[in-house]
Amino acid sequence: MIQLRKLTWLQNLSNASLDYRIFKxxxxxxxxxxxxxxxxxxxxYASDALPNTVFFDAELIAESKxxxxxxxxxxxxxxxxxxxxxEAESAIAVGLLSVTDKTLLPPSGDRHDYFSISPYWWPNPDxxxxxxxIRHDGKTNPDSKTDAxxxxxxxxxxxSVRALGVAYYFSGDExxxxxxxxxxxxxxxxxxxxxxxxxxxxxxxxxxxxxxRSGMIDSRSFSDRLVDALSLLEASEHWTEEDNKAMRAWLxxxxxxxxxxxxxTAEQYAGNNHGTWMQAQIAGIAYYxxxxxxxxxxxxxxxxxxxxxxDSKGSQPEELAxxxxxHYSYFNLDAxxxxxQLGDKMGIDIWNHDYKGRNIKSAIDYVAQxxxxxxWPHEDNDVKKGRFQTYRMxxxxxxxxxxxxxxxxxxxxxxxxxxxxxxxxxxxxxxxxDAYLIYPxx
Numbered sequence: 001m002i003q004l005r006k007l008t009w010l011q012n013l014s015n016a017s018l019d020y021r022i023f024k025x026x027x028x029x030x031x032x033x034x035x036x037x038x039x040x041x042x043x044x045y046a047s048d049a050l051p052n053t054v055f056f057d058a059e060l061i062a063e064s065k066x067x068x069x070x071x072x073x074x075x076x077x078x079x080x081x082x083x084x085x086x087e088a089e090s091a092i093a094v095g096l097l098s099v100t101d102k103t104l105l106p107p108s109g110d111r112h113d114y115f116s117i118s119p120y121w122w123p124n125p126d127x128x129x130x131x132x133x134i135r136h137d138g139k140t141n142p143d144s145k146t147d148a149x150x151x152x153x154x155x156x157x158x159x160s161v162r163a164l165g166v167a168y169y170f171s172g173d174e175x176x177x178x179x180x181x182x183x184x185x186x187x188x189x190x191x192x193x194x195x196x197x198x199x200x201x202x203x204x205x206x207x208x209x210x211x212x213r214s215g216m217i218d219s220r221s222f223s224d225r226l227v228d229a230l231s232l233l234e235a236s237e238h239w240t241e242e243d244n245k246a247m248r249a250w251l252x253x254x255x256x257x258x259x260x261x262x263x264x265t266a267e268q269y270a271g272n273n274h275g276t277w278m279q280a281q282i283a284g285i286a287y288y289x290x291x292x293x294x295x296x297x298x299x300x301x302x303x304x305x306x307x308x309x310x311d312s313k314g315s316q317p318e319e320l321a322x323x324x325x326x327h328y329s330y331f332n333l334d335a336x337x338x339x340x341q342l343g344d345k346m347g348i349d350i351w352n353h354d355y356k357g358r359n360i361k362s363a364i365d366y367v368a369q370x371x372x373x374x375x376w377p378h379e380d381n382d383v384k385k386g387r388f389q390t391y392r393m394x395x396x397x398x399x400x401x402x403x404x405x406x407x408x409x410x411x412x413x414x415x416x417x418x419x420x421x422x423x424x425x426x427x428x429x430x431x432x433x434d435a436y437l438i439y440p441x442x
Contacts, residue, residue, distance in 0.1 A: 088167035131207030138323030165229030177236035223284030314366030
């Protein structure tokens with residue numbers, strides 16, 4: 001267990017249930033004491049001390065957790081909590097995962113090197129050996145999504161650890177932390193199975209390039225999924241000081257590779273969602289490691305992206321030029337929202353930054369106006385296939401309303417709904433969780 005902020009004399013108020021805004025005022029009045037989850041009727045697990053979260057608002061999730069345990073949570077929040085535990089149980093069943101599980105070796109010959117194949121590239125039908133591969137934007141090559149490489153595995157690993165970490169925090173059940181710790185050690189720490197701290201061979205393209213800058217996006221989940229899970233696990237007896245030290249050392253090496261390697265440096269200048277996610281990845285890991293100067297620089301660069309990536313109508317020309325324009329529009333805004341959240345913690349206002357009418361709000365509003373596939377005015381392969389996943393924007397809508405203190409997107413969220421929030425549709429489960437459990441309107 002990592003030493004967290006100690007509980008205070010306010011533990012004797014644990015049966016109280018306060019409005020979140022009153023709670024924040026009281027915390028400010030007390031002078032910064034870590035009191036959040038000691039005010040509520042939830043069981044006093046070690047994790048009731050405020051965790052040092054990255055993107056999550058520690059006070060907000062403490063209140064959300066308290067309402068789950070004192071039966072004042074909404075029906076939506078209770079349903080989301082039940083699905084969280086269901087996902088965590090599934091994550092335990094996943095077992096342990098490692099980059100050493102792949103059957104195809106990277107060009108280095110080292111199984112510890114992460115290796116994936118770029119998803120939109122295909123064998124060349126005009127050559128005998130299929131080389132060089134050719135690109136079909138938006139058309140996923142199924143060979144890029146098998147256990148032979150690491151791209152599917154890294155997604156399963158990070159989403160499993162996130163579910164386990166959040167389930168541990170909300171339930172206090174150590175079994176979730178115990179399995180998360182085992183998974184983290186297996187992927188990052190144990191010498192026999194650890195991943196080398198680089199992405200040199202991510203999204204390789206046979207016959208074209210085996211060291212591409214665009215592969216950096218494969219590890220974005222180390223930031224948006226892992227760092228907050230790690231923060232929540234620090235309260236557990238199963239995540240030791242030795243584990244914490246080794247994990248931070250690995251992430252420190254990885255962060256250094258991201259910001260100094262040729263591939264990482266080039267990706268930071270990408271003018272689309274790739275560059276935005278690179279910044280979000282760097283910022284999240286740096287903030288977790290206490291490297292605030294690096295995190296601030298990555299967050300502040302979002303102002304340049306607002307200027308360059310958005311137009312005065314709020315649309316995103318680079319994303320709309322793709323064959324899946326709606327998908328990449330929300331995907332880019334998702335990364336911007338993460339950066340804006342960190343900006344709030346570091347005194348850099350991204351949510352309200354404006355350059356000649358270009359701002360995050362106009363970009364969110366542009367997407368929000370289209371809730372039916374037939375209304376989307378751009379050529380889009382997903383729409384042609386009947387796949388118009390408006391629910392993927394729900395987290396961005398909720399984060400924006402919380403940041404601005406508005407109810408602007410409540411009706412949009414209500415209209416979209418969560419009719420298919422089941423484990424066979426995890427993206428809806430996660431959107432529901434963000435809207436009602438992680439970023440609830442209290």
